[in-house]
Every structure is written in structure tokens, then in C-alpha cells.
Amino acid sequence: MIRKKWPVLVAIVAGSTLLLSGCGQQKSAISDTPAAVLSSGKATGTVTVWGQGTEGEQLAVVAKDFEKENPGVTVNVTPVPWGSALSKYQTAVAGGTTPDIGQLGTDWMPSFATALTPTPSSIDTSGIFPEAVQTTDLGGTHYGVPWYVETRVIWYRKDLVAKAGFATFPTTFDGFVKLSEALKKGGAKYAINLPTSGFNAYINALPLLFSQGANVTSADDKSWTINSDAMVSAVTDVSSLFSKGLADRTPSVAAGATQAAFVDGSVPMFISGPWEIGGLKAAGGAGFEDKIGAAVIPGTKPTSLISGSDLVVFKTSKNSDAAWKFIDYLNRPAVQTAWFTATGDLPAQTSAWNDPAVADNPIAHAFGEQLKSVKQLPSASTWPQVSAAADATWEQIVKGSTSVSSGLAALQAKATSLGMGN
Amino acid sequence: MTVDSVRPPLPRRPSRGRARRDLRGLVYVVLAIALVVTLLPFAWMALGAVKTTGELLRDPAGWLPQHPTWGNFAAWFGALNIGKFFTNSTVVAVFTVLGNLVFCSMVGYALAKLEFAGKRVVFGLVLVTLMVPGVVTFVPLFVVVSKLGLVSTYPALILPFVATPLGVFLMRQFIAGIPDSLLEAARIDGAGDLRIFARIVLPLCKPALATLAILTFLGSWNNFLWPLVVAQSSDMYTLPVALSLYSTGQNSTNYGVLLAGAVLIIVPILLLFVALQRYFVQGIAVTGIK
Secondary structure: OHHHHHHHHHHHHHHHHHHHHHHHHHHHOOOOOOOOOOOOOOOOEEEEEEEEHHHHHHHHHHHHHHHHHOOOEEEEEEEEOOOOHHHHHHHHHHHOOOOOEEEEEHHHHHHHHHHEOOOOOOOOOOOEOHHHHHOOEEOOEEOOEEEEEEEOEEEEEHHHHHHOOOOOOOOOHHHHHHHHHHHHHOOOOOOEEOOOOOOOHHHHHHHHHHHOOOOOEOOOOOOEOOOOHHHHHHHHHHHHHHHOOOEOOOOOOOOOHHHHHHHOOOOOEEEEOOOHHHHHHHHHOOOHHHHEEEEOOOOOOOOEEEEEEEEEEEOOOOOHHHHHHHHHHHOOHHHHHHHHHHHOOEEOEHHHHHOHHHHOOHHHHHHHHHHOOEEOOOOOOOHHHHHHHHHHHHHHHHOOOOOHHHHHHHHHHHHHHHOOOO | OHHHHHOOOOOOOHHHHHHHHHHHHHHHHHHHHHHHHHHHHHHHHHHHOOOOHHHHHOOOOOOOOOOOOOHHHHHHHOOOOHHHHHHHHHHHHHHHHHHHHHHHHHHHHHHHHOOOOOHHHHHHHHHHHHHOOHHHHHHHHHHHHHHOOOOOOHHHHHHHHOOOHHHHHHHHHHHHOOOHHHHHHHHHOOOOHHHHHHHHHHHHOHHHHHHHHHHHHHHHHHOOHHHHHHOOOHHHOOHHHHHHHHHEOOOOEOHHHHHHHHHHHHHHHHHHHHHHHHHHHHHHHHHOOO
């Protein structure tokens, strides 16, 4: 029996070697296709689009309008579950069965570079948030167009903050601490929910750290600055929320626990993105909507993370002309405004934010303000490892088992040894 | 019961009888606890399926729905068109099960009872493929299917699973236990291999076939990643893919729809198990496979 296991090992090793060498070969083929020049007429033929989750469901409605404008075109939308969408795209690329248009999360973009076609120069991206456009820039060429953006803000209970004596949400960190103390005095168990352990705990805290002027990489993205003076003082400030009892050192990680604590008022603030609104409204029931507020992350330089989805055209597309025209259509400010109304997705086009449908929405307003100052996660290929190590360090610091300076110094040493990759 | 019949009769003493009654009572208590522990998640799922999202997210979560609603089920039967996904899942599961019953029992018979050159090598190969994790062959399999032009068709969903090494192994082990003399008697009476297989081996294999049917059905019914990848239009989605699509967003989950969908998906499996459980238990006892 033991002898018989060898063929398996050999097969696995051989298989993975093949896979790896396959990837290697593809990498060298980046940007071998020149950007298409779009024809001047209307879009014709058939375009297949994969869209994830809600986006996929709503996209079919928008596609009807596009078909009305271009009578010769048929758009087939396939909604894809978010759950394993990444595997689905990866396998489709391997098997050569990609759709014409795909919706890729901004953080997936680098791994798909070899499967995409460059954005035609006639598509105008000048009105789009520059940090979002940057996600389509893969080695100097743009592959795709940002569709919608996401960022994280502070969700807070308007009624409880008002009761605590604050007419407006504080914009400085000191003001934020005062508000937190007042909320706690007013009966809240903790003022804010901040994840302390597990996957992405550190990333969740990053907006607060960024907003105190700290950054994880140097301005030129060439080195890690995890124990810079700014970072040490920012982490000291933020971790003081835990030592003062304003944030729970061991918050519940059960699904929906954060939202439940928000609704019952026991923890009236948390940091998250625009996707929360639907769940909060549903959890709170009738009339709760008026109690939900969103505010820019407080600090000397309020800065949050930006993410979202880009629309791309795959190399295997037989109708890239019509595909790009559909993307260009979705890129129009008016269409983006309508999309916001239908899905709540934040428009990537800055001018769409001037439309009253977006501008007069108080929650969207907070996101609009926050988007004026956003950062991407580091583009270093070692970031996932650094981020995982940072999650562990963050937990040690928050729970007091290491000091801020020594914890960050160790993390910096680890990050430096991992390097920036690429 | 069987224990009693095997053991020599003991002199009856009242104290011993009471002890045995006490022991039996204890066994029932333990079984009852195990039953409750097993069923609680199902009960929670079924109760959650008729709760509103607000109620599901409330902390502490209560057991009984305060405002029972059929909205979650209505969503599945209305806008989400569950009938189509149900048909897909059923077609795929039924054909996968049939394929396994036919092919695995045939291969199992050959490996157990026929003598031919390289038999041990073939059986070794079957065992080897049993040890290769599915993810290793995932991408190559997809490339093969796409080269055959089968992407987004029923054959693409069925063919890769139509004969499984586990099924071959299970059937081979079971058939090996059938006495050779029985088959030899049939052979002397003039029966060929096909007739022996169909008339003698298959009827004796009922417990193993039922086990194989349930295992394959479960595997096919719950399979998520392959149908997701190979079905490229929502017309071809199966139930688990649809469940993931409509209930789980990028950052948020619609728990009510998720639980209602889970209830709808589990019901057919429960029915199948209840129908076949007698054979299933027998099959596990005889082959030692679960």
C-alpha cells in the first residue's frame, strides 16, 4: 500500500509543476494585444456579461436600455454568486470560456492581467476617481474601467450621538474619543466595534490609522513603514480605545453580531462600507432608517480605503467592439446615477455625485466626502502575508500582550524580510 | 436483543433485572440527548426560514419566530424561479446516480470475481485515483470539458461524476463477499457473465447499491464548485449555486432567504434517506464504508 502512494505524489508534483509553468508562460505574454479602436457606429451582435450577486441581477435591467439605444445588439447577463466567483473566472480563463465582459474586484485585477484586453483610448476615464482608475493600471497599460467604488466610513446611531450632546459628528480623533466616552456614559456597553482578531482585523483598523497620518508603505511604495513614528503614535491612540474600555477587546465575531449590537444600541458605532445599509435597515425595522448615520473617519487627515469593481473585456471576446461600447455606456454619469438608485453602488464617475439623487442622500454624502481622500491597499505581492502577520500583531497589541513599539518593530522586521515582492 | 439470544441463559435475579432496566433507561436518555443535539440545527434552520431579517439579526436570537413570514419562501418560488434550479439538480443527480449504479457495480464485479491479466494493477489504479484530491484535477477537467464543447450543458454536469473510484471500491468489496460457489453453480447451469451479474450479483447487492445511491445522490445534490464553474448561464445553475447567488452578497448575507433555500434543498435528501435508510444502514454495516 505504501508503495502505491508514490504514483500519487509524482502525479501531484508533476501536475502542479505543469500548472506553475503554465502561469509563468502566461505572465510573459502581458500586453501583447494592442488596444482596440472602437468603430464609430452603434453596437451590434451579442455581448455576454458576468456580474456578481446583486449587480448581476440588476444589470439585466440596465442592459435593456442599452439594447434600446443600439437595436442591433443583444446583451446576455449571467449573474454569478460572489461566493466562488474568483474560481469561476480563473477556471474560465484556463478553459478559454470567458464571457465578453467580466466584473472583477479591484484586488483581483493583477492576477488577470494576461487574460484582458487594454482599454481603448476613446473611453474617457478622466472623470473617474483617480484611485479607482489606478486599479486598472497593470504595468503601465490600463485594462478595464472602474464600475463602482467602495470605501469605509463610521456608521453611527444618530439618535444616541445626539443624546450624548453632539450635534455633529466630531472630525478630530480627540473629539471622537470624547464622543466615545459620552456614549459609554450614556449607557452604551462599548462605544465602537473594532475587530481585534482574525482575518483582516488590521485592515479594518487601517482607516483610523491612515486618518492619523500614518501609512504602511513609503510614498514611493518601495518600502514598509509599519513602525514609523506616525504609525506608532496612531496605533497608540487607537489601541487606547481598548484600554479605556471604549472598544471591546473580544468582540463577538458571529455573523450579524456587529449589526445587532448597533441596532440595540449597545455598541452604537462601527467602521464598514456602503453594503451595510440594507442589512441595518432590515435589522432595525420600521423607522430605524432615521437613526442611521454615516460619518467620515475622524483624524488630522481623514483617509479611508478604496475598493470596488472594475469592468473588463477578456481576450477571448469575439465582439470586443460592442463589449467596450456597453462598458462605455455603463460609465456615463447619468447611467451611474441610475445604477446608484437601483443598487446603492457608489458611482465611480465623480460627476454622478453632483446629481441630486446622490448628493441629497445624507449617507451617500458621507461616502462622497470620504472618497475625496482615499488610499488603496499596498500593491506589493507580499501584502497578503504582511497583512496576516499584522492581524496577529494587532491582536497582541490590543490585548496588551506586547507594547505598541516592540510589536510594530517586530512586524516591520518581518515585512522587510518578506520584501515588496514583484 | 440479539445479545440475549446468543448468551447462555443466566439465572434470573431481581437485582440484575433492575440493573438492566436502569441501564436501558440510561441508554434512552443518552440517545435522546444525541437526537436533540442532531436535530437542533435543523430546527433552528426551519424556524429561521420563517423569520424576518430583523428578527434573525437580533441579539440574543430567539427560537420561536415572533412574526412568522412566508416571505423567504415566496422569494424562492416567485422571482427566483426555484423550479428551474430544482429540475437541473434533479436531472443531474438522477443521471449521476444511475451511471454510478451501472458502471461501478460492473467494474466492481469484474475486479472481484473475474480473472484477467493486470487485475491487481487496475484495482491499484482505482485506489490511487481515490487518493487524488478533486481540486488537483479541477482545471484539467474543465479544459477537457470546454475542448469537447460541452460547457454549460447537462453532460458537463453529469459525465465527470458518472463513475467514481469510491463507488467501484465499495461495490468490489461487497461483491467479493458473495460466495464463489453461488456463481459457479450458475455457471454450471449455463449462465454467462452478464446473466450472472444481472440475475445473481445485482439482486444480492441491494444494500451496497442503496448506499452507493445515497452517497452519490448526496454528493451530486450538494456539489457546488463544479456546477458553478461549468454552468455559464443561470439556466443551467443547480440549487446550491442558486442558493449562493441569491442569498450571499460580497459583504452581506440575506439570512432569511439562505435558510429558506436550505430547507428547500434538504427536504428531498431527507425523503430519500427515509426511503432507503434500511438498506443504507445494512450497507454501512456490511462494507464498513460511510
